Amino acid sequence: MRARWQPVYGSDSDRRGRKEIDMKRFPNRLTFAWLRDSYAAGELTPCELAEEIARRAEQYASYHIWIDKPSREKMKAYTDRLPKERNSLPLWGIPFAVKDNIDLAGVPTTAACPEYAYIPKENAAVVQKLIDAGAFPVGKTNLDQFATGLVGTRSPYGEVKNALNPKLISGGSSSGSAVAAALGMAAFSLGTDTAGSGRVPAALNGLVGYKPPLGAWSVRGVVPACASLDCVTVFANNLEDAAEINRLARGYDEDCCWSREYPEPKAKLPQRICIPKDEPTFFGDYARIYREKWEEGTARLKGLGPEIQYMDYGIFAEAAKLLYEGPWVAERWCDLGIFAEQHPGVMLPVTEEILRNGDRVEYTAAKTFGAIHRLQELRREAKKVLKDAVLALPTAGGTFTRRQVRDNPVMTNSQMGLYTNHCNLLELCGAAIPQKKNDEELPFGITFFGTADAESLVLGLADAFLKAEPGSQL
Numbered sequence: 001m002r003a004r005w006q007p008v009y010g011s012d013s014d015r016r017g018r019k020e021i022d023m024k025r026f027p028n029r030l031t032f033a034w035l036r037d038s039y040a041a042g043e044l045t046p047c048e049l050a051e052e053i054a055r056r057a058e059q060y061a062s063y064h065i066w067i068d069k070p071s072r073e074k075m076k077a078y079t080d081r082l083p084k085e086r087n088s089l090p091l092w093g094i095p096f097a098v099k100d101n102i103d104l105a106g107v108p109t110t111a112a113c114p115e116y117a118y119i120p121k122e123n124a125a126v127v128q129k130l131i132d133a134g135a136f137p138v139g140k141t142n143l144d145q146f147a148t149g150l151v152g153t154r155s156p157y158g159e160v161k162n163a164l165n166p167k168l169i170s171g172g173s174s175s176g177s178a179v180a181a182a183l184g185m186a187a188f189s190l191g192t193d194t195a196g197s198g199r200v201p202a203a204l205n206g207l208v209g210y211k212p213p214l215g216a217w218s219v220r221g222v223v224p225a226c227a228s229l230d231c232v233t234v235f236a237n238n239l240e241d242a243a244e245i246n247r248l249a250r251g252y253d254e255d256c257c258w259s260r261e262y263p264e265p266k267a268k269l270p271q272r273i274c275i276p277k278d279e280p281t282f283f284g285d286y287a288r289i290y291r292e293k294w295e296e297g298t299a300r301l302k303g304l305g306p307e308i309q310y311m312d313y314g315i316f317a318e319a320a321k322l323l324y325e326g327p328w329v330a331e332r333w334c335d336l337g338i339f340a341e342q343h344p345g346v347m348l349p350v351t352e353e354i355l356r357n358g359d360r361v362e363y364t365a366a367k368t369f370g371a372i373h374r375l376q377e378l379r380r381e382a383k384k385v386l387k388d389a390v391l392a393l394p395t396a397g398g399t400f401t402r403r404q405v406r407d408n409p410v411m412t413n414s415q416m417g418l419y420t421n422h423c424n425l426l427e428l429c430g431a432a433i434p435q436k437k438n439d440e441e442l443p444f445g446i447t448f449f450g451t452a453d454a455e456s457l458v459l460g461l462a463d464a465f466l467k468a469e470p471g472s473q474l
Helices: 032-040 046-059 072-079 125-132 175-182 200-204 239-249 287-301 314-325 328-342 349-359 365-385 402-407 409-416 455-467
Strands: 005-007 025-027 066-068 095-099 136-141 188-193 208-211 231-236 272-276 307-311 389-394 428-434 445-451
Touching: 032 239, 046 072, 046 095, 046 136, 066 175, 072 136, 095 175, 125 136, 125 188, 125 239, 136 175, 175 188, 175 200, 175 231, 188 239, 200 208, 200 428, 200 445, 208 239, 231 239, 239 428, 239 455, 272 287, 287 389, 287 455, 314 328, 314 365, 328 349, 389 455, 402 409, 428 455, 445 455
Parallel strands: 095 136, 095 188, 272 307, 272 389
Antiparallel strands: 005 025, 066 136, 188 231, 208 231, 208 428, 389 445, 428 445
């Protein structure tokens, strides 16, 4: 499908003092290649790009994407500092959005709770790396409050609408970050992922979402949701851009206690592709369509070369249940309980209910250690299953309208995490990719999971799958 194009609009005063750009064309979605080609041809400047991003932010104001929306003045503070030589920095002039639980110096970090807000003096470690590489931040995005949710509706700043069908949920908790990239206000966006927040919104908005292994990217300067399981992630409009950000953002941070060292991945195919032997659960109004798209995706996997192995999903399902039915909810209370106690009633009721579940008396130290020991056994089993292999699952088994989520907020949210909640507990990495590129009707996503040391296999399979889509080489 060919990209659609939009003109830049602006008032005479907007254009005063610079060349006319009224005939310029921007793609609906921004990619690194388009931006670099446009810069190299002299057809675009970062200042002109910032103008268009600010215009789009106004155009889509009703989508509730932003907590701190794109500002021409704030973006100009970064673009003016770019060196004249474009090739001096790998991300020169590339715009990115920042989820508002990640620090951006001088801009309030709210985690979608106004009473929690503070103004950081420094950028989060990952944000600073990307700015140093030449990218410029455009604003802070909306999220499910305190990154607790997978639906994108749990925010006092408004429900984030799906980029392709505003009646549907955008997915969470990194809702605004995903929609900002999908609607052309960023070439990539930073999210976070504890239970699936960097993958579910990618699937629902037709994006690539890459979740590195725990600790591969520093979480210094990130508001914790569940500190031992949190990681920063990237949304992009293609796998190449996501992989480039993964390469530039990763690295050991001696000032981050969760940081770990991993080798840089080099994409290659796995020996085996693991698929659940029992059909995944599909739900919601579009269950039939999702099932058909999953069947098409698995059929394509069979033609890629690696052996297909049908496996028992049981250990992954058991691990997934531990995230909200086990003592890890107490870790959320450990990080945010003091704030909740000192500010009663300021959180959304559903957020506070989830957090207070972590203060239940049954989460004794003995039961916590029992769960830790069982999880260690599950990690061992998962590592055996995924040796030289990649696991393929639906990113989500369905979706909902925003009204359906309002009517049943807990059940709908739980279903969105059926195939994501296991990931960080089992110390896996994951690439969430569209089953069909440029699907603007009802995107369906597939996630490839690998062990922490198998990023190369995950990236290799994701690349092969996307290239094998019929018509993708045209």
